[in-house]
Amino acid sequence: MRVKDMLPDGNFEVIEAKNGLEGFNLINTEHPNLIMLDFLLPKMSGWEVYQEIQKRPELKAIPLVLMSGRKEEVTEKLPEPFEEFSFIEKPFDQKQLINAIKEAMAKAKKYSQTLPTQSIPGRTVDTTGDPMAAEIVALQSKVNALQGEIEVLRKQMGQLVSFVKQKLK
Incomplete structure (x- = not known):
């Protein structure tokens, strides 16, 4: 709540998670503009969430502010300089938070500009100069992931229907 209260007034929605697992699931479903x-964190540590984010280019392109009261634990796993995210050590004030967010956005923009040209069914999109193109690629990735999940659910539903039919015989 303290971090949420420090954010500047604006037209945006803050989505909060109680633990790392819930947070990672929200990242996947909501595709936020900032993490x-x-x-x-409990259930899934911030380190584990970070590792999962790094595996997926569409998530890696989202600005990330990593925070901790124990910087030494972070630097054990992720040596400085932090190139893919902004780090802020607790406790921090509003000015430090805003600077960390700006830094994270700049780092994410730099990363997005290094993404290669990506293919979307029916056309090719060059993501190196157009932020909208990068967003289109990220959205298409999300659509592809959802289609994969739908296929898994269809298969599971088919198995369930077969099981029920066998039990009814």
């Missing part, structure tokens, strides 16, 4: 991640 603020505590390094020490």
